[in-house]
Amino acid sequence: MRRFIAGAAVLVAALIATSQPAAACAGLIGPNGAVNLLRTTTFAGYTNGVEHYVTSFKFQGGSGQFGSLIPLPDVPTKVEKGGDWTLQRLIRETEVFAKRNVFGPVALSAGAREDAQVLMQVKIDALDITVLKGGGEAVGRWATEKGFRLPPDGPEVLDFYAARSPIFLAAVFDADAAKARGQQIGDGTPVHITIPTANPWVPLRILATGKNADARVEADVYLLTDRKPVLLPAPFANGMQLQYSQTASASLLNDLRSDRGMDWVPEMAWLTKIGINAAASQLTYDLAVSANGTVPSRVAAGLEAPAKPQAPSIPPSSQPIALVGIAMLGLGALLLIGKFAPRSVRP
Amino acid sequence: MRRVLVALALAAFVASACAPAVAATLPTEVGIRIHYSRFAPNRIEVPANVPITFTIVNDDPIDHEWLIGDSAFHNRHRGGTESVHGDRFGEVSLPALTTKTATLTFEPGTYTFICHFPGHEAYGMVGVLVARG
Numbered sequence: 001m002r003r004f005i006a007g008a009a010v011l012v013a014a015l016i017a018t019s020q021p022a023a024a025c026a027g028l029i030g031p032n033g034a035v036n037l038l039r040t041t042t043f044a045g046y047t048n049g050v051e052h053y054v055t056s057f058k059f060q061g062g063s064g065q066f067g068s069l070i071p072l073p074d075v076p077t078k079v080e081k082g083g084d085w086t087l088q089r090l091i092r093e094t095e096v097f098a099k100r101n102v103f104g105p106v107a108l109s110a111g112a113r114e115d116a117q118v119l120m121q122v123k124i125d126a127l128d129i130t131v132l133k134g135g136g137e138a139v140g141r142w143a144t145e146k147g148f149r150l151p152p153d154g155p156e157v158l159d160f161y162a163a164r165s166p167i168f169l170a171a172v173f174d175a176d177a178a179k180a181r182g183q184q185i186g187d188g189t190p191v192h193i194t195i196p197t198a199n200p201w202v203p204l205r206i207l208a209t210g211k212n213a214d215a216r217v218e219a220d221v222y223l224l225t226d227r228k229p230v231l232l233p234a235p236f237a238n239g240m241q242l243q244y245s246q247t248a249s250a251s252l253l254n255d256l257r258s259d260r261g262m263d264w265v266p267e268m269a270w271l272t273k274i275g276i277n278a279a280a281s282q283l284t285y286d287l288a289v290s291a292n293g294t295v296p297s298r299v300a301a302g303l304e305a306p307a308k309p310q311a312p313s314i315p316p317s318s319q320p321i322a323l324v325g326i327a328m329l330g331l332g333a334l335l336l337i338g339k340f341a342p343r344s345v346r347p
Numbered sequence: 348m349r350r351v352l353v354a355l356a357l358a359a360f361v362a363s364a365c366a367p368a369v370a371a372t373l374p375t376e377v378g379i380r381i382h383y384s385r386f387a388p389n390r391i392e393v394p395a396n397v398p399i400t401f402t403i404v405n406d407d408p409i410d411h412e413w414l415i416g417d418s419a420f421h422n423r424h425r426g427g428t429e430s431v432h433g434d435r436f437g438e439v440s441l442p443a444l445t446t447k448t449a450t451l452t453f454e455p456g457t458y459t460f461i462c463h464f465p466g467h468e469a470y471g472m473v474g475v476l477v478a479r480g
Contacts, residue, residue, distance in 0.1 A: 113444070137444075140408030144443045152384035152470035155407040212469065
């Protein structure tokens with residue numbers, strides 16, 4: 001069984017590096033003012049046929065409930081609280097590297113309207129996480145019925161992703177519950193998601209959801225694969241830039257492995273960092289990743305629609321899986337504007 | 348010169364004779380579909396001073412609205428705070444995946460219909476209705 005790790009950390013809006021401006025976040029609107037989702041960072045690793053995602057959600061300001069919808073490539077088997085410093089360690093690895101100057105993601109559902117199926121519900125600190133299965137319409141309806149308001153491009157984007165995978169993760173942050181727990185605004189909540197998948201892609205288009213065409217989208221995508229990956233589209237002159245690409249250091253892998261829930265991190269891997277700095281109108285595609293040397297799928301990159309909606313599949317354990325690069329762009333995705341947000345609150 | 352004047356007079360006569368004929372061919376029942384936060388059609392012509400029945404289908408899993416009026420009407424709604432409409436002329440709220448009908452009569456002129464949910468107008472959820480008398 002091939003073992004490799006794919007890691008993808010994606011920052012939505014505000015981003016991973018502490019030097020990044022928090023103002024890059026899309027604005028979540030709460031009933032008493034703007035709430036900025038400071039950063040969403042995701043690391044994805046793949047080994048023994050299972051993909052592990054560690055994602056952190058940070059919120060700043062506001063009250064009420066806010067959330068995001070994140071497309072997933074397949075059905076997760078477990079959602080639990082993640083390690084405390086995996087994401088930060090990954091960031092630090094590439095920041096040091098940069099200083100040395102070394103270089104280095106809709107077809108409408110057919111037939112009668114079906115409700116979204118709730119596959120899993122987990123509460124982690126002040127985060128209510130729901131894994132949904134359904135077409136774009138069903139998932140959008142679920143969010144609307146829960147009292148959240150999707151942006152105008154939400155229906156089309158949901159269909160875009162549902163055509164490839166009908167699995168979505170909704171992460172709803174209750175700011176009032178966080179205060180009651182004693183959480184400080186800006187504290188991160190790491191979430192570890194375990195997903196068997198044979199169809200890896202990193203959702204990028206979802207970063208532009210709800211933004212004006214000329215709005216800038218900035219994010220960092222971290223990929224950790226068993227060998228140097230092949231990417232589609234290639235990160236060149238399309239809003240993406242390859243900023244780091246080399247063998248992951250033993251130090252990094254050892255540090256990651258020692259964090260909670262990360263004992264599956266292998267001994268060797270390739271680390272890639274892609275910087276996203278694009279106009280929202282440029283992000284009409286996702287990032288397909290192949291870590292086995294083959295050319296990634298145009299369908300996985302969102303460059304072509306699938307022939308028919310893809311059903312989630314759990315690959316057999318003996319089947320090698322290319323990459324697990326699904327970075328969760330919690331923020332940039334579909335922002336579920338705060339529950340109970342009155343019309344009077346205008347962005 | 349005389350020929351020109353006769354031609355002009357004939358043209359004016361034809362135009363005036365055709366106007367009510369054109370209006371008579373315009374629909375009095377109009378279907379509008381909302382899909383991916385867009386109106387289709389987004390340009391409608393109807394006869395003025397005649398009740399027009401609009402059937403508006405919201406195919407999106409999100410709420411929309413169909414507000415039709417002049418610029419002053421829309422300026423008021425851009426700054427409005429009502430989350431639901433329906434009891435006043437030209438104001439139709441459409442919850443997700445619903446269909447509503449409204450029967451309205453317009454004086455001759457051009458009107459705009461817009462969804463004033465945050466971000467929807469800027470996204471392109473705008474249409475024009477011309478009432479021909």
